[in-house]
Amino acid sequence: MGLESYQLGKKGEEIAEEYLRNLGYEILEKNYHSSQGEVDLIAKDQDCLVFVEVKSYSYRSFGSPAGAVGITKKKSIIHAAEAYLYKNNIKDVYSRFDLITIYKKYNGQQIIEHFKDAFYVN
Protein backbone atom coordinates (compact mmCIF):
# COMPACT_ATOMS: atom_id res chain seq x y z
CA MET A 1 0.00 0.00 0.00
CA GLY A 2 2.76 2.44 0.72
CA LEU A 3 6.31 2.79 -0.40
CA GLU A 4 8.55 1.13 2.09
CA SER A 5 12.06 2.27 2.48
CA TYR A 6 14.81 1.99 5.02
CA GLN A 7 15.96 5.50 5.55
CA LEU A 8 17.26 6.32 8.92
CA GLY A 9 17.53 9.81 10.18
CA LYS A 10 15.94 11.65 7.27
CA LYS A 11 13.34 14.26 8.05
CA GLY A 12 9.76 13.72 6.94
CA GLU A 13 9.73 16.55 4.47
CA GLU A 14 12.84 15.30 2.75
CA ILE A 15 11.39 11.85 2.41
CA ALA A 16 8.20 13.27 0.98
CA GLU A 17 10.14 15.48 -1.40
CA GLU A 18 12.07 12.54 -2.77
CA TYR A 19 8.92 10.51 -3.06
CA LEU A 20 7.19 13.19 -5.14
CA ARG A 21 10.21 13.72 -7.36
CA ASN A 22 10.13 10.02 -8.08
CA LEU A 23 6.58 10.41 -9.23
CA GLY A 24 7.61 13.10 -11.66
CA TYR A 25 6.43 16.10 -9.69
CA GLU A 26 8.38 19.33 -9.85
CA ILE A 27 9.13 20.76 -6.40
CA LEU A 28 8.52 24.50 -6.33
CA GLU A 29 8.74 25.49 -2.68
CA LYS A 30 9.66 23.97 0.63
CA ASN A 31 8.35 25.22 3.94
CA TYR A 32 6.54 28.12 2.38
CA HIS A 33 5.35 30.71 4.88
CA SER A 34 2.72 33.40 4.64
CA SER A 35 1.71 35.89 7.28
CA GLN A 36 -0.79 33.51 8.82
CA GLY A 37 0.11 30.12 7.49
CA GLU A 38 2.58 27.66 6.15
CA VAL A 39 2.67 24.71 3.84
CA ASP A 40 5.30 21.96 3.86
CA LEU A 41 5.71 21.53 0.11
CA ILE A 42 4.44 23.16 -3.04
CA ALA A 43 4.79 20.97 -6.12
CA LYS A 44 3.59 20.74 -9.68
CA ASP A 45 1.89 17.59 -10.99
CA GLN A 46 1.58 18.18 -14.75
CA ASP A 47 -0.88 21.06 -14.99
CA CYS A 48 -1.93 21.04 -11.37
CA LEU A 49 -0.36 22.82 -8.43
CA VAL A 50 -0.16 20.66 -5.35
CA PHE A 51 0.03 21.98 -1.80
CA VAL A 52 1.38 19.18 0.34
CA GLU A 53 1.14 18.63 4.06
CA VAL A 54 3.57 16.09 5.45
CA LYS A 55 2.87 14.21 8.64
CA SER A 56 5.19 11.75 10.31
CA TYR A 57 3.84 9.15 12.66
CA SER A 58 5.58 6.73 14.92
CA TYR A 59 2.43 4.64 15.18
CA ARG A 60 0.05 3.34 12.59
CA SER A 61 -3.13 5.33 12.44
CA PHE A 62 -6.12 4.02 10.61
CA GLY A 63 -8.61 6.58 9.70
CA SER A 64 -9.66 9.25 7.31
CA PRO A 65 -6.70 11.27 6.13
CA ALA A 66 -8.81 14.39 6.08
CA GLY A 67 -9.22 13.98 9.81
CA ALA A 68 -5.45 14.15 10.20
CA VAL A 69 -5.51 17.74 9.14
CA GLY A 70 -7.38 19.75 11.75
CA ILE A 71 -9.27 22.95 11.14
CA THR A 72 -6.52 25.24 12.30
CA LYS A 73 -3.97 23.44 10.16
CA LYS A 74 -6.30 23.53 7.17
CA LYS A 75 -6.79 27.26 7.52
CA SER A 76 -3.06 27.73 7.80
CA ILE A 77 -2.30 25.74 4.66
CA ILE A 78 -5.09 27.42 2.71
CA HIS A 79 -3.89 30.85 3.74
CA ALA A 80 -0.37 30.04 2.63
CA ALA A 81 -1.62 28.56 -0.63
CA GLU A 82 -3.67 31.60 -1.51
CA ALA A 83 -0.82 33.89 -0.55
CA TYR A 84 1.50 31.93 -2.83
CA LEU A 85 -0.93 32.22 -5.73
CA TYR A 86 -1.39 35.91 -5.13
CA LYS A 87 2.24 36.76 -4.73
CA ASN A 88 3.21 34.87 -7.84
CA ASN A 89 0.25 36.23 -9.75
CA ILE A 90 -0.99 32.76 -10.52
CA LYS A 91 -4.57 32.72 -11.76
CA ASP A 92 -6.57 30.23 -13.74
CA VAL A 93 -4.59 27.20 -12.66
CA TYR A 94 -5.90 24.00 -11.13
CA SER A 95 -4.62 23.20 -7.66
CA ARG A 96 -5.22 20.69 -4.96
CA PHE A 97 -4.29 19.83 -1.39
CA ASP A 98 -2.49 16.56 -0.74
CA LEU A 99 -1.47 14.80 2.42
CA ILE A 100 1.58 12.57 2.72
CA THR A 101 1.89 10.44 5.83
CA ILE A 102 5.08 8.73 6.83
CA TYR A 103 4.89 5.95 9.34
CA LYS A 104 8.19 5.22 10.97
CA LYS A 105 8.39 1.80 12.45
CA TYR A 106 10.61 1.03 15.41
CA ASN A 107 13.06 -0.81 13.21
CA GLY A 108 13.66 2.12 10.91
CA GLN A 109 11.28 0.89 8.22
CA GLN A 110 9.09 3.60 6.78
CA ILE A 111 5.68 3.41 5.07
CA ILE A 112 4.65 6.35 2.95
CA GLU A 113 1.01 7.01 2.05
CA HIS A 114 -0.06 9.69 -0.40
CA PHE A 115 -3.62 11.04 -0.24
CA LYS A 116 -4.60 13.24 -3.15
CA ASP A 117 -7.32 15.83 -2.62
CA ALA A 118 -7.16 15.29 1.11
CA PHE A 119 -9.25 18.36 1.81
CA TYR A 120 -10.92 21.35 0.21
CA VAL A 121 -11.09 25.05 0.75
CA ASN A 122 -14.69 24.64 1.99
Next chain:
Amino acid sequence: MLVKILSAAVLGLEAYQIEVEVDAAKRPPGQSIVGLPDTAVKESRDRVRAAIENSGFAFPRGYFTINLAPANIKKEGPLYDLPIAIGILSVSEQIKEMNSDNVIILGELSLDGSVRSINGVLPICLALGKKKRKVIVPKENADEAALVEKIDVIPVSSLKEATDYLAGKIEIKPHKVDLEAIFAQEPEYGIDFADVKGQGHVKRALEVAAAGGHNVLLVGPPGSGKTMLARRIPTIMPPLLHEEALEVTKLFSVTGLLNGKGSLVTTRPFRSPHHTTSDIGIIGGGRIPRPGEVSLSHLGVLFLDEFPEFDRKVLEVLRQPLEDGNVTISRAHSSLTYPAQFMLMAAMNPCPCGRLYDLKQSCTCSPLQIQRYWRKLSEPLLDRIDIQLEVPRLKSDELSKMPVGESSKEIKKRVIKARNIQMERFKGTPIYSNARMTPRQIKKSCVLDKEAEDILKSAIVHLKLSARAYDKILKVARTIADLELSEKIRARHIAEATQYRSLDRNPSISSG
Protein backbone atom coordinates in the same frame (compact mmCIF):
# COMPACT_ATOMS: atom_id res chain seq x y z
CA MET B 1 -17.31 28.76 -17.06
CA LEU B 2 -20.99 28.84 -16.23
CA VAL B 3 -23.83 26.46 -16.87
CA LYS B 4 -27.53 26.88 -16.08
CA ILE B 5 -29.88 24.00 -15.42
CA LEU B 6 -33.62 24.42 -14.91
CA SER B 7 -35.31 22.96 -11.84
CA ALA B 8 -38.12 23.90 -9.45
CA ALA B 9 -38.98 24.74 -5.85
CA VAL B 10 -42.22 23.95 -4.03
CA LEU B 11 -43.68 26.41 -1.53
CA GLY B 12 -46.87 25.12 0.03
CA LEU B 13 -48.77 23.76 -2.93
CA GLU B 14 -47.31 26.22 -5.41
CA ALA B 15 -44.15 25.71 -7.41
CA TYR B 16 -41.63 28.07 -8.96
CA GLN B 17 -39.01 27.68 -11.62
CA ILE B 18 -35.47 27.63 -10.26
CA GLU B 19 -32.25 28.05 -12.19
CA VAL B 20 -29.38 25.98 -10.93
CA GLU B 21 -26.29 27.95 -11.92
CA VAL B 22 -22.98 26.09 -11.73
CA ASP B 23 -19.80 28.10 -12.03
CA ALA B 24 -16.41 26.40 -12.25
CA ALA B 25 -13.22 28.32 -11.52
CA LYS B 26 -9.61 27.22 -11.70
CA ARG B 27 -8.91 28.02 -8.10
CA PRO B 28 -8.13 26.00 -4.99
CA PRO B 29 -10.76 23.29 -4.88
CA GLY B 30 -13.98 23.57 -2.92
CA GLN B 31 -17.68 24.07 -3.28
CA SER B 32 -20.28 26.48 -2.06
CA ILE B 33 -24.03 26.36 -2.52
CA VAL B 34 -25.92 29.62 -2.26
CA GLY B 35 -29.51 30.67 -2.69
CA LEU B 36 -31.04 30.00 0.74
CA PRO B 37 -30.42 26.24 0.72
CA ASP B 38 -31.74 24.24 3.65
CA THR B 39 -29.76 21.47 5.29
CA ALA B 40 -30.83 18.78 2.83
CA VAL B 41 -29.67 20.95 -0.05
CA LYS B 42 -26.36 21.73 1.62
CA GLU B 43 -25.80 18.02 2.14
CA SER B 44 -26.22 17.44 -1.56
CA ARG B 45 -22.54 18.16 -1.94
CA ASP B 46 -21.52 14.79 -0.55
CA ARG B 47 -24.26 12.87 -2.31
CA VAL B 48 -23.41 14.50 -5.63
CA ARG B 49 -19.73 13.78 -5.32
CA ALA B 50 -20.24 10.11 -4.57
CA ALA B 51 -22.91 9.74 -7.22
CA ILE B 52 -20.70 11.30 -9.88
CA GLU B 53 -17.73 9.13 -9.03
CA ASN B 54 -19.82 5.98 -8.83
CA SER B 55 -21.39 6.67 -12.20
CA GLY B 56 -18.11 6.37 -14.01
CA PHE B 57 -17.27 10.07 -14.12
CA ALA B 58 -14.43 11.87 -12.41
CA PHE B 59 -15.31 14.58 -9.98
CA PRO B 60 -13.85 17.58 -11.75
CA ARG B 61 -11.14 19.80 -10.36
CA GLY B 62 -11.58 23.39 -9.39
CA TYR B 63 -13.86 25.49 -7.25
CA PHE B 64 -17.60 25.22 -7.82
CA THR B 65 -20.08 27.89 -6.94
CA ILE B 66 -23.64 26.67 -7.17
CA ASN B 67 -26.37 29.27 -7.08
CA LEU B 68 -30.01 28.33 -6.83
CA ALA B 69 -31.75 31.35 -8.31
CA PRO B 70 -33.78 33.37 -7.52
CA ALA B 71 -31.90 33.82 -4.31
CA ASN B 72 -34.79 35.02 -2.17
CA ILE B 73 -36.86 31.83 -2.28
CA LYS B 74 -36.00 29.18 0.27
CA LYS B 75 -34.78 25.96 -1.31
CA GLU B 76 -35.80 22.85 0.54
CA GLY B 77 -35.27 19.17 0.07
CA PRO B 78 -32.86 16.93 -1.79
CA LEU B 79 -34.44 17.37 -5.23
CA TYR B 80 -31.54 19.52 -6.42
CA ASP B 81 -29.03 16.65 -6.31
CA LEU B 82 -29.65 15.62 -9.89
CA PRO B 83 -29.64 19.06 -11.51
CA ILE B 84 -26.53 20.02 -9.55
CA ALA B 85 -24.72 16.84 -10.59
CA ILE B 86 -25.66 17.40 -14.20
CA GLY B 87 -24.55 21.00 -13.93
CA ILE B 88 -21.16 19.97 -12.57
CA LEU B 89 -20.69 17.36 -15.29
CA SER B 90 -21.79 19.77 -17.94
CA VAL B 91 -19.56 22.63 -16.87
CA SER B 92 -16.56 20.30 -16.81
CA GLU B 93 -17.57 19.10 -20.26
CA GLN B 94 -17.97 15.49 -19.23
CA ILE B 95 -21.34 15.60 -20.90
CA LYS B 96 -20.90 17.00 -24.36
CA GLU B 97 -23.46 18.66 -26.53
CA MET B 98 -26.02 18.68 -23.85
CA ASN B 99 -29.34 20.11 -24.82
CA SER B 100 -30.89 21.31 -21.62
CA ASP B 101 -32.87 24.30 -22.77
CA ASN B 102 -36.44 23.95 -21.68
CA VAL B 103 -35.70 20.80 -19.70
CA ILE B 104 -36.68 20.80 -16.03
CA ILE B 105 -34.58 18.41 -13.96
CA LEU B 106 -35.60 17.01 -10.55
CA GLY B 107 -34.30 14.19 -8.39
CA GLU B 108 -32.50 13.07 -5.28
CA LEU B 109 -29.29 11.08 -5.73
CA SER B 110 -28.16 8.02 -3.87
CA LEU B 111 -24.46 7.58 -3.27
CA ASP B 112 -24.34 4.90 -5.95
CA GLY B 113 -25.75 7.25 -8.58
CA SER B 114 -29.32 5.99 -8.61
CA VAL B 115 -32.11 8.56 -8.64
CA ARG B 116 -34.55 8.53 -5.74
CA SER B 117 -38.15 9.75 -5.70
CA ILE B 118 -39.00 13.18 -4.31
CA ASN B 119 -42.02 15.05 -2.98
CA GLY B 120 -44.02 17.67 -4.79
CA VAL B 121 -43.62 16.47 -8.37
CA LEU B 122 -47.27 17.04 -9.23
CA PRO B 123 -47.49 20.67 -8.09
CA ILE B 124 -44.22 21.31 -9.91
CA CYS B 125 -45.44 19.84 -13.18
CA LEU B 126 -48.75 21.67 -12.89
CA ALA B 127 -47.09 25.01 -12.26
CA LEU B 128 -44.22 24.71 -14.71
CA GLY B 129 -45.85 22.64 -17.43
CA LYS B 130 -45.66 24.23 -20.83
CA LYS B 131 -46.44 22.60 -24.10
CA LYS B 132 -43.77 20.14 -25.14
CA ARG B 133 -41.61 21.02 -22.17
CA LYS B 134 -39.49 18.10 -20.97
CA VAL B 135 -39.35 17.23 -17.29
CA ILE B 136 -36.78 14.71 -16.08
CA VAL B 137 -38.12 13.01 -12.96
CA PRO B 138 -37.25 10.00 -10.79
CA LYS B 139 -38.88 6.85 -12.12
CA GLU B 140 -41.18 6.43 -9.11
CA ASN B 141 -42.60 9.91 -9.72
CA ALA B 142 -43.30 9.33 -13.42
CA ASP B 143 -46.96 8.33 -13.02
CA GLU B 144 -47.63 11.41 -10.93
CA ALA B 145 -45.93 13.72 -13.40
CA ALA B 146 -47.77 12.16 -16.32
CA LEU B 147 -51.06 13.49 -14.93
CA VAL B 148 -50.02 16.75 -16.56
CA GLU B 149 -50.73 16.00 -20.16
CA LYS B 150 -48.93 18.77 -21.98
CA ILE B 151 -45.43 18.00 -20.71
CA ASP B 152 -43.03 15.25 -21.81
CA VAL B 153 -42.20 13.24 -18.71
CA ILE B 154 -38.75 11.62 -18.92
CA PRO B 155 -38.33 9.08 -16.11
CA VAL B 156 -34.78 8.18 -15.09
CA SER B 157 -33.43 5.77 -12.53
CA SER B 158 -29.78 6.80 -12.47
CA LEU B 159 -27.47 9.73 -13.05
CA LYS B 160 -25.86 7.84 -15.92
CA GLU B 161 -29.21 7.36 -17.60
CA ALA B 162 -29.99 11.05 -17.28
CA THR B 163 -26.64 12.12 -18.70
CA ASP B 164 -26.84 9.63 -21.56
CA TYR B 165 -30.25 10.97 -22.42
CA LEU B 166 -29.16 14.60 -22.34
CA ALA B 167 -26.11 13.84 -24.45
CA GLY B 168 -28.29 12.17 -27.00
CA LYS B 169 -26.75 8.75 -26.48
CA ILE B 170 -30.01 7.05 -25.56
CA GLU B 171 -33.63 7.75 -26.22
CA ILE B 172 -36.28 7.80 -23.52
CA LYS B 173 -39.86 8.01 -24.70
CA PRO B 174 -42.08 10.36 -22.73
CA HIS B 175 -44.05 8.46 -20.08
CA LYS B 176 -47.78 8.63 -20.58
CA VAL B 177 -50.71 7.41 -18.54
CA ASP B 178 -54.28 6.81 -19.63
CA LEU B 179 -55.79 10.00 -18.25
CA GLU B 180 -59.30 9.16 -19.33
CA ALA B 181 -59.22 5.82 -17.58
CA ILE B 182 -57.67 7.30 -14.48
CA PHE B 183 -60.21 10.07 -14.12
CA ALA B 184 -63.04 7.70 -14.90
CA GLN B 185 -62.10 5.11 -12.32
CA GLU B 186 -64.41 4.40 -9.40
CA PRO B 187 -62.79 5.01 -6.06
CA GLU B 188 -61.82 1.73 -4.40
CA TYR B 189 -62.16 1.86 -0.65
CA GLY B 190 -62.08 -1.82 0.17
CA ILE B 191 -64.59 -1.32 2.98
CA ASP B 192 -68.33 -0.86 2.99
CA PHE B 193 -71.14 0.36 5.19
CA ALA B 194 -72.65 -3.10 4.91
CA ASP B 195 -69.72 -4.39 6.98
CA VAL B 196 -71.28 -2.85 10.09
CA LYS B 197 -74.07 -4.87 11.63
CA GLY B 198 -77.08 -3.07 13.04
CA GLN B 199 -76.69 0.55 14.20
CA GLY B 200 -79.30 1.61 11.67
CA HIS B 201 -79.99 4.80 13.59
CA VAL B 202 -76.35 5.79 13.49
CA LYS B 203 -75.94 4.88 9.85
CA ARG B 204 -78.90 7.05 9.01
CA ALA B 205 -77.38 9.98 10.88
CA LEU B 206 -74.09 9.51 9.05
CA GLU B 207 -75.93 9.45 5.77
CA VAL B 208 -77.43 12.81 6.68
CA ALA B 209 -74.03 14.10 7.73
CA ALA B 210 -72.40 13.04 4.47
CA ALA B 211 -75.24 14.48 2.40
CA GLY B 212 -75.08 17.93 3.98
CA GLY B 213 -71.42 18.12 5.02
CA HIS B 214 -72.39 18.26 8.69
CA ASN B 215 -69.84 17.65 11.42
CA VAL B 216 -70.68 14.85 13.83
CA LEU B 217 -70.05 13.92 17.44
CA LEU B 218 -70.46 10.24 18.30
CA VAL B 219 -70.83 9.35 21.94
CA GLY B 220 -70.57 5.71 22.86
CA PRO B 221 -68.75 3.12 24.92
CA PRO B 222 -65.58 1.46 23.66
CA GLY B 223 -66.32 -1.25 21.14
CA SER B 224 -69.58 0.25 19.93
CA GLY B 225 -68.23 0.61 16.41
CA LYS B 226 -67.61 4.37 16.31
CA THR B 227 -64.28 4.02 14.53
CA MET B 228 -65.57 1.41 12.14
CA LEU B 229 -68.46 3.62 11.14
CA ALA B 230 -66.39 6.78 10.84
CA ARG B 231 -63.92 5.03 8.58
CA ARG B 232 -66.69 4.16 6.18
CA ILE B 233 -68.05 7.63 5.70
CA PRO B 234 -65.88 8.36 2.65
CA THR B 235 -67.51 5.39 0.95
CA ILE B 236 -70.88 7.11 0.90
CA MET B 237 -69.59 10.52 -0.14
CA PRO B 238 -69.86 11.57 -3.77
CA PRO B 239 -66.80 10.84 -5.91
CA LEU B 240 -64.20 13.58 -6.17
CA LEU B 241 -64.38 15.89 -9.16
CA HIS B 242 -61.29 16.11 -11.39
CA GLU B 243 -60.03 19.30 -9.84
CA GLU B 244 -60.75 17.97 -6.36
CA ALA B 245 -58.82 14.77 -7.04
CA LEU B 246 -55.91 16.81 -8.32
CA GLU B 247 -55.98 18.96 -5.20
CA VAL B 248 -55.91 15.98 -2.88
CA THR B 249 -53.16 14.41 -4.97
CA LYS B 250 -51.11 17.60 -4.74
CA LEU B 251 -51.40 17.56 -0.96
CA PHE B 252 -50.36 13.93 -0.81
CA SER B 253 -47.53 14.59 -3.24
CA VAL B 254 -46.10 17.40 -1.16
CA THR B 255 -46.29 15.30 2.00
CA GLY B 256 -44.66 12.28 0.40
CA LEU B 257 -47.74 10.10 0.82
CA LEU B 258 -48.04 9.28 -2.87
CA ASN B 259 -44.87 7.31 -3.26
CA GLY B 260 -45.29 4.18 -5.20
CA LYS B 261 -49.04 4.20 -5.09
CA GLY B 262 -49.79 5.14 -8.66
CA SER B 263 -50.76 8.59 -9.77
CA LEU B 264 -54.13 10.11 -8.97
CA VAL B 265 -55.81 9.87 -5.57
CA THR B 266 -59.48 9.19 -6.23
CA THR B 267 -60.60 8.22 -2.75
CA ARG B 268 -61.60 10.79 -0.19
CA PRO B 269 -58.99 10.87 2.57
CA PHE B 270 -59.69 9.53 6.04
CA ARG B 271 -57.30 10.76 8.70
CA SER B 272 -57.42 9.67 12.29
CA PRO B 273 -54.61 11.30 14.29
CA HIS B 274 -53.88 10.09 17.78
CA HIS B 275 -54.96 12.40 20.57
CA THR B 276 -51.34 13.10 21.48
CA THR B 277 -50.75 14.80 18.12
CA SER B 278 -49.35 18.30 18.53
CA ASP B 279 -51.04 21.42 17.27
CA ILE B 280 -48.48 21.67 14.49
CA GLY B 281 -49.24 18.11 13.49
CA ILE B 282 -52.92 18.95 13.27
CA ILE B 283 -52.77 22.36 11.65
CA GLY B 284 -49.52 22.12 9.70
CA GLY B 285 -46.31 24.08 9.78
CA GLY B 286 -43.14 23.06 11.51
CA ARG B 287 -39.64 24.18 10.68
CA ILE B 288 -40.04 22.88 7.16
CA PRO B 289 -43.69 23.71 6.54
CA ARG B 290 -45.83 20.68 5.92
CA PRO B 291 -49.59 20.27 5.56
CA GLY B 292 -51.23 19.16 8.81
CA GLU B 293 -53.92 16.59 9.44
CA VAL B 294 -56.62 19.13 8.60
CA SER B 295 -55.18 19.51 5.12
CA LEU B 296 -54.45 15.84 4.66
CA SER B 297 -58.15 15.26 5.28
CA HIS B 298 -59.11 17.96 2.79
CA LEU B 299 -62.32 16.90 0.99
CA GLY B 300 -62.44 13.87 3.26
CA VAL B 301 -62.96 13.01 6.90
CA LEU B 302 -60.96 14.04 9.95
CA PHE B 303 -61.72 11.58 12.72
CA LEU B 304 -60.80 12.60 16.25
CA ASP B 305 -61.32 9.65 18.53
CA GLU B 306 -61.13 10.17 22.29
CA PHE B 307 -62.07 13.75 21.61
CA PRO B 308 -61.77 15.07 25.20
CA GLU B 309 -58.24 13.65 25.41
CA PHE B 310 -56.96 16.07 22.79
CA ASP B 311 -54.98 18.99 24.09
CA ARG B 312 -57.13 22.06 24.49
CA LYS B 313 -54.71 24.07 22.35
CA VAL B 314 -55.05 21.53 19.56
CA LEU B 315 -58.82 21.73 19.58
CA GLU B 316 -58.63 25.51 19.51
CA VAL B 317 -56.54 25.59 16.32
CA LEU B 318 -59.26 23.64 14.57
CA ARG B 319 -61.47 26.67 14.57
CA GLN B 320 -59.88 28.50 11.65
CA PRO B 321 -60.09 25.63 9.16
CA LEU B 322 -63.59 24.75 10.33
CA GLU B 323 -64.59 28.34 9.72
CA ASP B 324 -62.63 29.19 6.56
CA GLY B 325 -61.92 25.86 4.94
CA ASN B 326 -58.21 26.57 4.82
CA VAL B 327 -55.25 27.08 7.06
CA THR B 328 -52.71 29.90 6.87
CA ILE B 329 -49.29 29.29 8.32
CA SER B 330 -47.28 32.44 8.81
CA ARG B 331 -43.54 32.69 8.77
CA ALA B 332 -41.17 35.62 9.05
CA HIS B 333 -40.69 35.77 5.30
CA SER B 334 -43.90 34.48 3.95
CA SER B 335 -47.21 32.87 4.67
CA LEU B 336 -48.51 29.66 3.22
CA THR B 337 -52.11 28.70 2.80
CA TYR B 338 -53.18 25.10 2.55
CA PRO B 339 -56.76 24.04 1.81
CA ALA B 340 -58.61 22.30 4.67
CA GLN B 341 -62.24 21.55 3.90
CA PHE B 342 -62.93 18.43 5.87
CA MET B 343 -65.81 16.77 7.59
CA LEU B 344 -65.13 16.58 11.32
CA MET B 345 -66.11 13.38 13.09
CA ALA B 346 -65.48 13.46 16.79
CA ALA B 347 -65.96 10.41 18.99
CA MET B 348 -65.89 9.96 22.71
CA ASN B 349 -66.99 7.82 25.61
CA PRO B 350 -69.99 8.99 27.61
CA CYS B 351 -67.81 9.13 30.71
CA PRO B 352 -64.22 8.35 31.71
CA CYS B 353 -64.92 4.66 32.33
CA GLY B 354 -67.23 4.37 29.33
CA ARG B 355 -70.08 2.59 31.03
CA LEU B 356 -72.47 5.43 31.77
CA TYR B 357 -75.21 4.06 29.54
CA ASP B 358 -74.31 0.42 29.88
CA LEU B 359 -77.26 -1.65 31.00
CA LYS B 360 -75.23 -4.57 32.26
CA GLN B 361 -72.20 -3.00 33.90
CA SER B 362 -72.44 0.01 36.11
CA CYS B 363 -70.49 3.18 35.69
CA THR B 364 -67.69 3.72 38.19
CA CYS B 365 -67.34 7.46 37.67
CA SER B 366 -68.37 10.06 40.21
CA PRO B 367 -70.66 12.87 39.03
CA LEU B 368 -67.77 15.29 39.41
CA GLN B 369 -65.56 13.14 37.18
CA ILE B 370 -68.25 13.02 34.56
CA GLN B 371 -68.75 16.77 34.70
CA ARG B 372 -65.04 17.41 34.38
CA TYR B 373 -64.80 15.02 31.44
CA TRP B 374 -67.46 16.85 29.49
CA ARG B 375 -66.25 20.27 30.46
CA LYS B 376 -63.20 19.72 28.30
CA LEU B 377 -65.31 20.25 25.23
CA SER B 378 -65.38 23.95 24.54
CA GLU B 379 -68.53 25.74 23.58
CA PRO B 380 -67.21 27.22 20.33
CA LEU B 381 -66.07 23.82 19.15
CA LEU B 382 -69.33 22.06 19.99
CA ASP B 383 -70.92 24.89 18.11
CA ARG B 384 -69.42 23.62 14.88
CA ILE B 385 -70.92 20.20 15.34
CA ASP B 386 -74.36 19.88 13.84
CA ILE B 387 -75.11 16.28 14.66
CA GLN B 388 -74.68 14.70 18.07
CA LEU B 389 -75.39 11.05 18.41
CA GLU B 390 -75.32 8.25 20.90
CA VAL B 391 -73.88 4.99 19.65
CA PRO B 392 -74.97 2.12 21.83
CA ARG B 393 -72.99 -1.06 22.20
CA LEU B 394 -74.94 -3.89 20.68
CA LYS B 395 -75.37 -7.11 22.59
CA SER B 396 -73.77 -10.11 20.93
CA ASP B 397 -77.03 -11.95 20.37
CA GLU B 398 -78.47 -8.88 18.71
CA LEU B 399 -75.49 -8.67 16.39
CA SER B 400 -75.83 -12.21 15.08
CA LYS B 401 -79.51 -11.73 14.36
CA MET B 402 -79.01 -8.53 12.37
CA PRO B 403 -79.63 -8.67 8.65
CA VAL B 404 -76.95 -7.28 6.38
CA GLY B 405 -77.46 -3.55 6.05
CA GLU B 406 -77.47 -1.43 2.94
CA SER B 407 -74.32 -1.23 0.87
CA SER B 408 -72.38 2.00 0.55
CA LYS B 409 -73.28 2.07 -3.12
CA GLU B 410 -76.99 2.36 -2.32
CA ILE B 411 -76.55 4.99 0.34
CA LYS B 412 -74.18 6.95 -1.89
CA LYS B 413 -76.85 7.25 -4.57
CA ARG B 414 -79.12 9.15 -2.18
CA VAL B 415 -76.26 11.26 -0.90
CA ILE B 416 -75.30 12.28 -4.42
CA LYS B 417 -78.85 13.32 -5.22
CA ALA B 418 -79.00 15.47 -2.10
CA ARG B 419 -75.63 17.01 -2.95
CA ASN B 420 -76.78 17.87 -6.42
CA ILE B 421 -79.75 19.73 -4.98
CA GLN B 422 -77.33 21.71 -2.82
CA MET B 423 -75.07 22.51 -5.75
CA GLU B 424 -78.06 23.96 -7.54
CA ARG B 425 -79.25 25.84 -4.48
CA PHE B 426 -75.87 27.44 -3.79
CA LYS B 427 -74.93 28.19 -7.37
CA GLY B 428 -73.14 31.51 -7.54
CA THR B 429 -72.26 31.52 -3.86
CA PRO B 430 -68.96 30.43 -2.34
CA ILE B 431 -70.54 27.62 -0.33
CA TYR B 432 -71.47 24.17 -1.48
CA SER B 433 -73.26 22.39 1.37
CA ASN B 434 -76.09 22.97 3.82
CA ALA B 435 -73.74 22.82 6.78
CA ARG B 436 -72.12 26.02 5.63
CA MET B 437 -75.26 28.08 5.29
CA THR B 438 -75.22 31.58 6.73
CA PRO B 439 -78.21 32.72 8.83
CA ARG B 440 -79.52 34.64 5.83
CA GLN B 441 -79.29 31.60 3.61
CA ILE B 442 -81.05 29.56 6.26
CA LYS B 443 -83.91 32.04 6.27
CA LYS B 444 -84.11 31.86 2.50
CA SER B 445 -83.77 28.14 1.95
CA CYS B 446 -85.41 26.65 5.00
CA VAL B 447 -89.08 27.30 4.47
CA LEU B 448 -91.20 25.35 6.95
CA ASP B 449 -94.80 24.31 6.56
CA LYS B 450 -97.15 25.00 9.47
CA GLU B 451 -96.82 21.58 11.04
CA ALA B 452 -93.03 21.79 10.93
CA GLU B 453 -93.04 25.22 12.50
CA ASP B 454 -95.22 24.01 15.34
CA ILE B 455 -92.98 21.06 16.10
CA LEU B 456 -89.94 23.28 16.06
CA LYS B 457 -91.49 25.79 18.43
CA SER B 458 -92.49 22.97 20.75
CA ALA B 459 -89.01 21.50 20.71
CA ILE B 460 -87.43 24.83 21.53
CA VAL B 461 -89.67 25.33 24.53
CA HIS B 462 -89.56 21.80 25.91
CA LEU B 463 -85.90 21.12 25.32
CA LYS B 464 -84.88 24.67 26.17
CA LEU B 465 -82.91 24.97 22.95
CA SER B 466 -80.71 27.99 22.26
CA ALA B 467 -80.76 30.11 19.12
CA ARG B 468 -77.69 28.27 17.91
CA ALA B 469 -79.35 24.92 18.28
CA TYR B 470 -82.32 26.30 16.39
CA ASP B 471 -80.16 27.15 13.36
CA LYS B 472 -78.55 23.76 13.47
CA ILE B 473 -81.83 21.94 13.52
CA LEU B 474 -82.90 23.90 10.46
CA LYS B 475 -79.71 23.11 8.57
CA VAL B 476 -79.92 19.42 9.33
CA ALA B 477 -83.64 19.35 8.57
CA ARG B 478 -82.86 20.97 5.22
CA THR B 479 -80.50 18.09 4.43
CA ILE B 480 -83.00 15.49 5.58
CA ALA B 481 -85.59 17.05 3.31
CA ASP B 482 -83.09 17.09 0.43
CA LEU B 483 -82.47 13.39 0.92
CA GLU B 484 -86.18 12.87 0.45
CA LEU B 485 -86.06 15.17 -2.58
CA SER B 486 -88.61 17.35 -0.81
CA GLU B 487 -88.50 21.08 -1.36
CA LYS B 488 -90.47 21.96 1.73
CA ILE B 489 -89.25 21.01 5.15
CA ARG B 490 -91.88 18.91 6.85
CA ALA B 491 -92.57 18.10 10.47
CA ARG B 492 -90.91 14.71 10.27
CA HIS B 493 -87.72 16.34 8.97
CA ILE B 494 -87.67 18.67 11.95
CA ALA B 495 -88.42 15.82 14.30
CA GLU B 496 -85.50 13.80 13.01
CA ALA B 497 -83.17 16.78 13.13
CA THR B 498 -84.13 17.40 16.73
CA GLN B 499 -83.05 13.88 17.58
CA TYR B 500 -79.53 14.85 16.68
CA ARG B 501 -79.26 17.29 19.53
CA SER B 502 -78.63 14.64 22.19
CA LEU B 503 -76.25 16.84 24.16
CA ASP B 504 -78.74 19.66 24.38
CA ARG B 505 -81.25 17.21 25.70
CA ASN B 506 -79.11 15.91 28.53
CA PRO B 507 -78.10 18.96 30.49
CA SER B 508 -76.86 16.75 33.31
CA ILE B 509 -74.09 15.53 31.08
CA SER B 510 -73.17 18.49 28.95
CA SER B 511 -71.10 21.31 30.34
CA GLY B 512 -74.00 23.65 30.75
